[in-house]
Amino acid sequence: MQFDFEFVAVHYALLVDDADASFRVVGAQFWNGRVRAAIFSSRTGQWAPLPFLRAPEPWRMRGGMRAGRFAYWQSNTRLERYIYSEEIERSLVLDTTTMEWTLIQVPFSAKESYCVADMAEHGGLCLVASKDQVVQIWVRDNDGGWVIKKQISLLKQFVLLKRLRQVSKKKRKKKKKRLRQDEWMKRVRILAVRDGCVYMEFWSITKPNSYLLVLNWETMKLRVIANNTTDKYRGPAFPFFMTWAPPLLSPAEQQRLLLQVFLSG
Template identity: 25%
Template sequence: MASDLGQPPPAKRPPTAPTTITAIGDDLLCEIFLLLPSLPSLVRAALACRTFLHAVRSSPAFRRRFRALHPPQILGFFCDPGREAVPPFVPLRSRSDPDLTAAVRGADFLLTRIPEDSGDSTLGWELQSFHGGYVVLVNNATDQIAAYNPLTQALHLFPHPPEDIIFSISPEFHILFSEEDQSVFRMVCVQHQDTPSLAVFSTATSEWQVFPWVETPPHPEGDVRLFYPGTQLNGFVYWKHASQAYVLALNTVTMQFSRLSLPHFLAEIEDMLFRLGQTKDGKLCMVGVDDSDAKIGTLVVRVWGADDDGVEKWMLEDTFSLSTFIDVTKSSTEYDSTVQIEAFIDGFVYLCIKYGEHTESLISLCLETGKLNKIFDDTYTSPAHPYFMSWPPSLVCNKVSPCLSTLVKYFQMFGP
C-alpha cells in the first residue's frame, strides 16, 4: 500500500550552472576596475583574460572616467643629459603600489634600443618632446631622430630634414598619432629661428614634406623671434613667445598656424614659470606665476573659454599663493625658496620646489580639489622631464585581433 511505501521521493532539482567570469557583464567589470589604484594596476588586471581586456577596450566612456578619477601616473623623470650618451632616468619607487613598481622595472628607461654613436661624438641624444608614452630624441652627430616608447619598446627612426628645408641648429620635433591607432604617425619639425619653417615626415610617404608658414601678426622692428619649447595638446602644438604676451598654435590636422593672446603679465615670463595644459574635462588651461607683488607671489590659473558675450578669452579660474607649496621646515633664512612649474597634465600641475642651492622636491597640485601630493622629496633635480605612463595601445585599440607582440611585452612587464 501507499502508506507502507511512504511518500514518493521529491523531484530532483536541476544542478545550478556554475558562475564563471564570463557571466559578469562589461558594465559591472568596469565599475570594479574604477576602484583600482592606478593605471599600472588596470593594465595588469585587463591583461589577465580576454573578458577583462574586452571590457576595457570596448568602453571609451570607462577610460574617460578612469582618467578623471586617477591622476596621471608618473613613473620617474629624465634628467638633463648634458654630454652623456643617453638621458639618465630616475625612477619612482612605491612600496604601496607593486604594480607601479612592476611597470618601472619592466620598462626600458635605459633606452637600450636607441642606436649608439658610430663616431667619436660626445653630443649624444638630446631630448626633444614627450607624447603618448613616446620620447622623441635627436642626435645631431648622426642626423637621426628617434621616437621610442620605453614601455612597449617600440622604436622608430627618422632621417633629419634636408638642410635646404631646415638649417637651424636647434629645430624642434613632435610625434603625431591617433590614440586609437599608433601604427600610423607623423613627425613634425618646426624651425622658429632664422627663416621660420615647417616640415612633416609621414610614414606613408617616408619623406619630408614642406608646409607653408602662415605668418602671425607682424613683430616690432628689431624684435628677435624666439619661442620656448612647444606643448602638445588635443591636436595642437603651442609655443609661448619669449618676450611677447601670446602663444603660437599649430593645428596638426590642417597644419595651419594661429595665435592666442595671453594676459599682459605673462609677456616676458620665464619658461619655468608658465605652462599650458588641460583640465580634467579637456579644456585648454594655463598656469603662470604672477610675482608682480614682491611680497605675495601667486600661481594664476586661467581657462580658455567664451564669456557671457560669447567672446573667447582666458578667464580666471583660480589663484594659489606660492607660500602654499613651501615646506616651512625646509625653508632657510640664507636662501630663498623658489617655485617652478615642471609639467601640467590633465588637471594636475607638477611643481619643483627649491630650498637653497641643492635641495629640491617635486609635488603635484590637483586644480579641482587643491590637494597637494609629494612625489619626490629631496631627490628631484631640475631641469628635468617627468615621464608619465600613457594608455597602452592594447587597452585602447578596438580591433578584434590585437597586436600580439604588444600584449606579450605587457605580460612580461606585469608578470609575477
Template identity: 50%
Template sequence: MASLASAACVCKRWGRVASDPAVFRRFGSLRRPPLVGVLVTDRGREKFPLYYHDTCFIKAPSRNNPELASAAANGDFYFMHHPDVDDDDEWRLRGCDGGFLLFSLGRYSTDLAVYDPLDRTAVFFKPPHDFRPFRYAIVADEADASFQVIDIQPDPWGDDASVVFSSRTRSWVENGSVRYRFAWPYTDGIAAGRFAYWRSNTKNDCYCEPKEEILVVDTKTMVWSYMTAPVPVGESYCVAHMPEHGGLCIVSSKEQRVLLWVSDANGGWVVKKEVSLLNHFPYLKKLRRDQWMKRVRILAMRAGYVYMEFWSIRKTDSYLLVLNLNTVKLEIFLNNGLNNEDRPYRGPAFPFFLRMAPLPAADDDKKLQDA
C-alpha cells in the same frame, strides 16, 4: 579602461562605438593619466641642446598599480638599450608625448628617433635638412599609437618653413610657412592634446616687445595661429586642450598660486579657477619655510590634473606635485633623482604617461573573445 573594454564586448555594434577613434580619444582626454614618472633635463647654460645635457628620470608613486611600477622599473628612459644605439651620450631628449620619446643625435641633430621606452622599439629617420636650427614637437595619437613630429625652421628675415613627419607614411611633408612674429624660442614645442605650441623668448631679447606670445598648430587641420598669454614674461605656464572650457586654456603659477585661464567672448582671458597651494595645503608652508621652496614650475596639464615642480631657490631640493583642479586634492613626491647633485636640473621636464592600448576591432570575433 576595463569598463570600456567590457562594453566593447557586449556586441559588435557596441564594439564599433567603443573602439571608434573619436570616442577613444574623448575617453582618454577625461580619464586620469597614469603617470609613470617625470623626465627632467639639465642643459647647463646652453639655450639650445647643441651640446650634451643630462637627463634624470624620477619615478612617480605607483599607487599599488603593478603596471605602473613595472613600467617605471623596466622602462629604458635614457635610450641606452636599443641595439641600434652606439653611444647613448650623444642622444638628446627633445620631447615626449603619448608614451613616446623624441631624441636627436649629436650637436647638429644629424638623426632623429622616436622611441618607445617600454617596448624598446624605435623609429629612426633623418631631419628634413642638414645643419639647420630646427625646433621640434612630437604629438601622439593613442587611438592608433601613431605620432607626428612637427618641425619649424626659424628665419628672422622672412617666413619660417614647417614640415611634418608622420609615423603612418614614414616621410616628411611640407606644411607651408609660418609668418615671423616674435623672437623664436630656444626650446622645442610641447604637445597639448591635438595641438602643439612653442613659447616665445622675449624675456631674453631686448629688441622684442615684452609680452609672452605662443605659436600654436592644430595637428588635425595643420592650421597655425598665435596666442598672447595673459601672464608676464618669464612666468611659468603651460597650454592645455580642454574642450569643456572652449578649447585651448592656459595654466600658470604666481606666488605659489595656480591659475586656470580660459578665453572669454571677446578673445581675451579670464581666470576660471585659482588655487593657493599654501592656503589649501598647510604642509607646503613648512616645506617652503624649512627648505626655501619658493618657485612653482608648471610642467603639464591633462584631464584636469596639473603637474608641477616645487623647488628651492637656495638648494637643489625639489618636489613634484600633482594637483586635481576639480577636487583640489594634491599628491606630492620627492624629486629623489637630484639629492646627490650639486646643481638643480632646470631644463625642460616631461611627465611620462602610460599609453592607453587601443581596443580590439569590433568585427574581429577572436579579439572580442580575448578581450
C-alpha cells in the same frame, strides 16, 4: 624634409597616438620673423609641409610640447639676452586635427611660468600659468581676449607646501640673511595639463632636490613626489606621457595610469 636654412635649428614636437602607438613629429624652424614647418607620420613614413606663418621676434626656442590635440612652442622671451622695449611672451600653437596655426600673445608677464592646455570644459585652447605660487586657468572671452576662469593659491590651500617653505626660511635665518618671501620657495614651474590634472615642479634654493606636484582640479587633491637628487645643478624638466605595455596592466589600468618621465638637461 629640407628646411630653408641649414644653419638654423629645427625644433621638434612628438605626438603619440595612444590607441595604436603610431606617432607624428612636427619640426618647426624660426628665422627672420617667419616659421617654416613640416610634419612626419609613422604610418606613411613621409614628411608633409605645413603652411608658413609670420611670427614676430624674439624667439628663444626649446623643443615643442604636446597639449591634447595641440602642439606648441613658447617664445621664452625671459631667456632673451638682449633688451627689448616690450617684454612680450608668445606661443605658437598648431591644431593637429585641422593643421591650422594660432599665434598667442600671453595675457600675463613674460616672466611667468605657463603651458598651453586642451580643456574641452573651457572651450578647448587654454593657458595655465603660475604667479607667486598661485595657479591660474586662462580662457578665451567672447571678444577673443583672455580672462582668468579659475585660480588657486597653493600655499593657502595645501599646508604641506607652506611647511616646506618655512623650513627653508628657518635655515636661512640661522645664516642671518634676510630674504624676500618669494625667495624662500622658487616659483612653481607649470609643466603640463592632462586629464584634469596640472603637473608642476618646485624646488627650494637651500637644497638641490625638487618636488613634482600633481593637482587634480576637480577633487582639489594634491600629490607631492620628491625628487631626492644629489646633483648640485639641475636642468629644466619636461613631461612626457606614455601608456604601460598591455601585458603589465589590466585594461582598466591601461586607460588611467600614465608614466611621468622627466629629462634633465
